Amino acid sequence: MTKSNDSGVSRRSILKAGTALGAGAVIAPTFFVRNAWAEEFRNNPGNASSVKFGFNVPQTGAYADEGADELRAYELAVKHINGEGDGGMLNTMQPLMLKGDGVLGKKVEYVTGDTQTKSDAARASAKRMIEKDGVIMYSGGSSSGVAIAQQSLAQEMGVVFMNGLTHSNDTTGKDKRRYGFRHFFNAYMSGAALGPVLKETMGTDRRAYHLTADYTWGWTQEESIKNTTEGLGWETVNAVRTPLGAGDFSQYITPVLNSGADVLILNHYGKDMINSLTQAVQFGLRDKQVNGKDFQIVVPLYSRLMAQGAGANIKGIYGTTNWNWSLQDAGSQAFVKSFGQEYGFPPSQAAHTCYVQTILYADACARAGTFYPPEVIKALEGFEFDGMGNGKTLYRAEDHQCFKDVLVVRGNENATSQFDLLEVVQEVPASQVTYDPSIFGGELGPYKV
Amino acid sequence: MDVILLQLLNGLDKGGAYALIALGLTIIFGTLGVVNFAHGALFMLGAFCAVSVQALLTISKKVKDESIKFFDAYKEIPYLEAWWGDTGAMIIDYAVPISILVAIPLMLLIGLGMERGLIRYFYKRPHAEQILVTFGLAIVVQELIKAQFGANPIPTPAPEVIAGSANVGLWVGLGESVVYPWWRLIYLAFAGVVIASAFAFLNLTTYGMVVRAGMADRETVGLLGINIQRRFTIVFGMAAVIAGLAGVMYTPILPPDYHMGMDFLVLSFVVVVVGGMGSLGGAVLAGFVLGILQSFASMNEVKSILPGIDQIIIYLIAVVILLVRPRGLLGRKGVMES
Known part of the structure; x- marks a missing residue:
């Protein structure tokens, strides 16, 4: 005699259901709930509005x-x-x-x-x-x-x-x-973007003198611009580090006058750039003729706020910006x-x-x-x-x-408004400033900390 | 030779600024016995006299800038230019020299106000308290300037006619390659005139003689029925004018910002200490000596042997001089000594 199961629930089906529930309980946090990791990170907003x-x-x-x-x-x-x-x-x-x-x-x-x-x-x-x-x-x-x-x-x-x-x-x-x-x-991109423009406007036979802000940004910019200009065939006469916030740069600018250099590259930003450029112009560098060429000044990283500070001294000077x-x-x-x-x-x-x-x-x-x-x-x-x-x-x-894309700009000679300080000379395509990430080393580190 | 001449001029120029600030500092210390850490702020306020005069002369009417389509922008055309054309433009161009005339009475008033309103309450307090209160005042002043004018340097150029460089090389037979900015030469001459005038005032006038007598023995001068305190107040005002004029004249060399006073203050104190506390001649001598040494230390030839020497030379020399002459170059016995 067999005993029928009137309720229709067999031991097998209970086991199956139990297994499925168990598996579901394990999978659910990552399967059904999208923010399964919601509790695991710092400053999780949770249910806040x-x-x-x-x-x-x-x-x-x-x-x-x-x-x-x-x-x-x-x-x-x-x-x-x-x-x-x-x-x-x-x-x-x-x-x-x-x-x-x-x-x-x-x-x-x-x-x-x-x-x-x-x-x-x-x-x-x-x-x-x-x-x-x-x-x-x-x-x-x-x-x-x-x-x-x-x-x-x-x-x-x-x-x-x-x-x-x-x-x-x-x-x-x-x-x-x-x-x-x-x-x-970054500085590498500034160098890569500036290179062709410098070649076109100043030629390949130039002697450059760098004044560089003495901290991480200045060092990497000097290195990148030197690589670019030396690649064009320019000679680097000297690269002098200047203390951040030096104020009066006259003692760093006067050696440029008789160094035989015909290009001054100012790896300065902000107040330092305003002061060093103003003083370089005062020392007559822009009116000078050296090696039979017009003396030139280059400011690889420009900003409109800096251009405002430097006033008329910025006119005609080349550099790069991220955006204008x-x-x-x-x-x-x-x-x-x-x-x-x-x-x-x-x-x-x-x-x-x-x-x-x-x-x-x-x-x-x-x-x-x-x-x-x-x-x-x-x-x-x-x-x-x-x-x-x-x-x-x-x-x-x-x-x-x-x-x-990176912008190569020049201090505007004929500004049409008080904001019109920089003239975009060229929009250099991204492909021209892209580089292999391994050249600068470093490790990103883990996703989970 | 060219480089040496140029660095010498740089040093004299820098030394001129140090000497002018240090002169005021040491006058105040010698007369009132106050260590005034707000003196750098007076230099900065002088520079902002030039900025203010320039701003006043360039008060402009706003004209809609049609070249900007995205938003309502306005061009600013100075009224002086709109009314008087080239003459107006020339007046604006001479903003810095004009501001000297404004700075003299204004800085005198600021100096007198500062001495009567704050400093006099601290005459008999320890030097540490004087330093704290004047340093606090300097911070307040510079933050007020920043709130009004922003943190960026403001260009205040020299008049166009002297914006270029002088051919100094031709003057001394070194050829055309040695040039030096006109304004820096003018600053050097100006520093010389101001220093000579201050010395003449203190040494050749009866007023100055009384002040010097008061510096030497305040009580005796008082017993002679002379109100030495009032004279000292005026001397404080005079020191403020010297610092202010140094600031006005420095604006075409260094576009002024709110922090420029602090930048010069520390160096000027070193100058005063090296020169000898309270010694006017010492302050001037030390100002020029340290300025010149700082310039020569920045030469590439020197830095290739001693890297970084340009940044420490002033302090190094100060240490050496104070070891050899503890009272400074021309310091007198008994000043700031128990």
Whole structure:
């Protein structure tokens, strides 16, 4: 006699169901729940309605004006991400996941800090933002030494750092970090972009004298520009390191007069560049004839704010910039319009890179579907985009450096407005400034920290 | 030879600035016994007199800039140029020399205000407290300037007619290759005139004689019925004018920013100490000596033997001089000694 199972539930089916439930319980966190890693990372916003960014810029010290412009751009970027204002570059960026309603449904808030253009102050300020304010990402710029210090902190703390203005090769070279990203160009790219223009305008038989700011950015720029000019056939007469913030450069400029050099390359930025260029012009270098040629001055890294400080001395002098407000592409025009309407003047290149970096980070979170840093990092690595003012751009996965067109500019001889200080001589395509990431060494480090 | 001449001129120029600031510092120390860390701020305020005069002369009307389509931008056309054309432009071009006339009364007022409003309360306090309060004042002043004018250097060029360089080589038979900016030569001459005037005032006038007597023995001069305190206040104002004029004249050499006073202050204190606390002649001598040595230390030939010497030479010389002559080059016994 067999006993029938009236309920229709056999021991076998219970076992099957139990096994399936067990397996489901194991798989579920990563299979059904997209933010399975939600609890594992620092400053996870969880179910909060907002998420916080940190903007760490020089608010005091020599780069305070540049820092103020960066802060304006960050504020504008947050507005646009949250769906306020005219949307700026959110109207032109391709591809784009942001919808103008914050990031992943959370409104963006922000806190600000002061780097004072000092590495230790910048780290302390960033640490406070991470530990006290709970920022999910921080950003800022204006000095490579400061940027590198903050990038290392980002790796230690497991919070993404989007570099603002930093031009040293080291930032995405020997000191690159998995948690650090740079949209701004670098010294190598300046050299590669300037080379053909220098050859065309000054020829191949030149003797160059370098004055170089004595810190990481100055050293890498000197090296990159020397490589370029020596490649053109130029001779390097001398390369002299000058202390940062020297003020009076006369004792460094006078030896140039009788050195036999016919080109002075000023590897200076900010206040140093304004002072050294002003004094070089005062010493009559631009009116000099050496070796039968007109003496020339080159400033490899230019900014409009610096050009304002140097006044008429900047006229006719060649250099490079990451971006200039006079560009006619749709992205640049959208950004200049938003910024101009908000503040009454056009943005600087520092403002542009900071704005773009904030949008790129927010968009990467949207594409990754999470704020979990390793996934956001993967979303940025190898990301190709357009419509942000520099043509098609690649965030290279190997070193977290953006590759895009570089502008060779010249101090405008016939400015049509008070902002029209730099004239774009050439937009050098990204392919011409791209290099093998292994040449600068360095290790990105792990995704999970 | 060319290089040596140029570096000598650089050194004299730099030394001129050091000497002018140190002269004011040491006058204040010698008369009032106050260690004034706000003296660099007076130099910076002088420079910003030039910036302010330039800003006043270039007050502009705003005209819509049609070349900018994206947003409402405006061109600024100075009223002086709009009204008087080339004459207006020439007046703007002479902003720095004009600002000397403005700086003299203004710096005198600032000096008097500073002494009456703050410094006098600290005469009998320890030097450490004087340093703290004057340093605090310097920070307040520079932050106010930054809030008003921003952190970037502001170009204040010399008049166009003297913007170029003089052919110094031809003057001394070294050929056309040795040139030196006109304005720097003018600054050197100006420093000489100001220093000579200050010495003449203190040594050749009755007023100066009383001040010097007060510096030597304040009590006795007071017992003679002379209000030495009032004279000292005026001397403080005079020191502020000297620092201010040094700042005004320095603007075409170094576009001024809010921090320039601090940059010069430390070096000027070294100059005062090396020259001998309270010694006017010592301050001037040390200013020029250290300026010249700093310039020669920056020569590539020197740096190839002693790398980095240009950045430490002033402090190195200060150490050596103070070891050999603890009171400085021309220091007197009993000053700042118990």
